[in-house]
Amino acid sequence: xxxxxxxxxxxxxxxxxxxxxxxxxxxxxxxxxxxxxxxxxxxxxxxxxxxxxxxxxxxxxxxxxxxxxxxxxxxxxxxxxxxxxxxxxxxxxxxxxxxxxxxxxxxxxxxxxxxxxxxxxxxxxxxxxxxxxxxxxxxxxxxxxxxxxxxxxxxxxxxxxxxxxxxxxxxxxxxxxxxxxxxxxxxxxxxxxxxxxxxxxxxxxxxxxxxxxxxxxxxxxxxxxxxxxxxxxxxxxxxxxxxxxxxxxxxxxxxxxxxxxxxxxxxxxxxxxxxxxxxxxxxxxxxxxxxxxxxxxxxxxxxxxxxxxxxxxxxxxxxxxxxxxxxxxxxxxxxxxxxxxxxxxxxxxxxxxxxxxxxxxxxxxxxxxxxxxxxxxxxxxxxxxxxxxxxxxxxxxxx
Numbered sequence: 001x002x003x004x005x006x007x008x009x010x011x012x013x014x015x016x017x018x019x020x021x022x023x024x025x026x027x028x029x030x031x032x033x034x035x036x037x038x039x040x041x042x043x044x045x046x047x048x049x050x051x052x053x054x055x056x057x058x059x060x061x062x063x064x065x066x067x068x069x070x071x072x073x074x075x076x077x078x079x080x081x082x083x084x085x086x087x088x089x090x091x092x093x094x095x096x097x098x099x100x101x102x103x104x105x106x107x108x109x110x111x112x113x114x115x116x117x118x119x120x121x122x123x124x125x126x127x128x129x130x131x132x133x134x135x136x137x138x139x140x141x142x143x144x145x146x147x148x149x150x151x152x153x154x155x156x157x158x159x160x161x162x163x164x165x166x167x168x169x170x171x172x173x174x175x176x177x178x179x180x181x182x183x184x185x186x187x188x189x190x191x192x193x194x195x196x197x198x199x200x201x202x203x204x205x206x207x208x209x210x211x212x213x214x215x216x217x218x219x220x221x222x223x224x225x226x227x228x229x230x231x232x233x234x235x236x237x238x239x240x241x242x243x244x245x246x247x248x249x250x251x252x253x254x255x256x257x258x259x260x261x262x263x264x265x266x267x268x269x270x271x272x273x274x275x276x277x278x279x280x281x282x283x284x285x286x287x288x289x290x291x292x293x294x295x296x297x298x299x300x301x302x303x304x305x306x307x308x309x310x311x312x313x314x315x316x317x318x319x320x321x322x323x324x325x326x327x328x329x330x331x332x333x334x335x336x337x338x339x340x341x342x343x344x345x346x347x348x349x350x351x352x353x354x355x356x357x358x359x360x361x362x363x364x365x366x367x368x369x370x371x372x373x374x375x376x377x378x379x380x381x382x383x384x385x386x387x388x389x390x391x392x393x394x395x396x397x398x399x
């Protein structure tokens with residue numbers, strides 16, 4: 001019931017208080033799926049610091065500790081690596097690398113062409129990818145029981161499409177897995193991306209709020225009966241391929257997930273009319289063929305993740321753009337000084353990029369300033385907030 005009300009954006013305090021009280025009385029009986037569902041529902045309405053959420057966190061850790069105790073030879077990690085910038089992938093981006101090792105959790109850099117869930121329970125063995133992140137993790141941490149447990153997705157917290165690159169979080173103990181999964185479902189894990197998309201996205205576009213559902217062909221689309229989905233968006237640069245025609249316009253954008261549906265960013269950008277460059281599933285065949293003449297693959301890279309450690313301190317990892325995407329970005333010309341500065345910043349592979357919150361948003365031509373962020377959850381979707389223009393695009397199925 002709590003999930004349903006959250007999905008509809010209905011924050012009815014008396015009812016939610018009643019649900020919370022009932023859940024608190026039975027929290028010790030809840031399984032992991034119930035705990036995560038409750039956490040998602042209350043967090044989606046920005047109800048983070050409540051007795052129920054604290055109880056869910058404690059119950060999740062207890063479940064994890066119990067699972068760890070059931071496994072003989074529980075993995076005891078060595079000294080953790082606290083630096084957020086460990087050596088990245090090979091220069092050509094062909095081999096994964098551990099970017100951050102915290103002892104009970106890690107962050108790895110996934111190259112393009114590697115599948116995160118190729119050994120997942122639902123995967124077809126005949127179609128399993130040769131380059132499997134699961135196999136890489138098993139080989140790197142062979143003595144951690146959770147990396148061999150398909151029921152807990154081998155400790156890997158989230159997916160990343162095989163044709164995309166970037167950072168992936170994993171756990172080396174069950175307690176860390178349940179704790180990180182709770183953070184993920186409650187929106188506490190920060191996942192930030194850089195993408196190159198078609199067209200000049202209006203700088204005042206700062207939030208996409210449109211339901212997404214899975215459809216045939218391993219695709220997702222915006223639909224009225226989809227699940228609540230929201231993506232923060234920051235336009236960094238407007239670019240063009242001056243050697244061809246003015247129709248070849250592009251935008252460099254940074255994105256931060258509020259929810260995490262399958263193909264959410266790709267479906268949201270297509271819905272806005274600005275699909276990601278070289279995206280085989282969400283662009284036309286003609287556009288894809290044109291893109292492949294200068295960009296080798298899907299221009300989407302998860303460059304930053306951050307989460308809370310068991311100690312309470314924040315862990316963060318960043319990864320610059322891979323070399324193949326830097327070369328593609330260099331093929332385009334900026335249309336203004338601010339765009340040139342942003343393009344140059346993202347072409348520096350020797351230093352980590354800034355976090356989403358510190359990136360400079362490209363300013364538009366409107367008389368008033370562009371708001372840096374939109375409130376979430378939106379109190380009045382599609383409306384203006386004072387003199388600062390923020391943009392939320394809900395589903396419009398009348399057209």
